[in-house]
Amino acid sequence: MVTNPKAEGITLACQMWLKSLLQRGERVVIPEIADYEVRRELLRANLLRSVRRLDNLKQALEYAPIQTDTMLLAASLWAEARQTGQPTADPKALDGDVILAAQARLLSNDSVEAIVATTNVAHLSRFITALDWQSIA
Structure with a gap:
C-alpha cells in the first residue's frame, strides 16, 4: 500500500500512518522477504512506478537482508x-x-x-x- 502512487482511501491512510511513525522517530524495517513478496507482484503486474517507489522506500528505511x-x-x-x-x-x-x-x-x-x-x-x-x-x- 505504501508504494501505490495513486493512493486514496485506505492506501493513502497507510502512507500517512507510515509517515507519522517516521516523524515520531520509530524504527521501521523492511524485511527482505516482504520486499520480495511485494516486488514480485508489482513486476508481474508491470507496475513499474510502484517498483521505483519500493526501491526509494528501501533507501529511506532500514532494510533487513x-x-x-x-x-x-x-x-x-x-x-x-x-x-x-x-x-x-x-x-x-x-x-x-x-x-x-x-x-x-x-x-x-x-x-x-x-x-x-x-x-x-x-x-x-x-x-x-x-x-x-x-x-x-
Whole structure:
C-alpha cells in the first residue's frame, strides 16, 4: 500500500500512518522477504512506478537482508508449526510467513520488541507479535 502512487482511501491512510511513525522517530524495517513478496507482484503486474517507489522506500528505511541465521530459525518455526498441526502454508511452499517471523524475531532483543505490521495477523501472530497496521498507534 505504501508504494501505490495513486493512493486514496485506505492506501493513502497507510502512507500517512507510515509517515507519522517516521516523524515520531520509530524504527521501521523492511524485511527482505516482504520486499520480495511485494516486488514480485508489482513486476508481474508491470507496475513499474510502484517498483521505483519500493526501491526509494528501501533507501529511506532500514532494510533487513535475509541471513543464514534467519533461514535456520525459519526452518525451526516451519517444522514446529507442522509438528503442532498449525501450518501457515502448503507443505511444498517456501512459506514466507515463517521467514518474515524469523527476521522479526532476530530484530528483537531484551529492550526492543519487533512488531510486524501486516494484514495477515492470523498466521504471523503464531510466531511473533503481529498487528494489523491500523491498530498500531
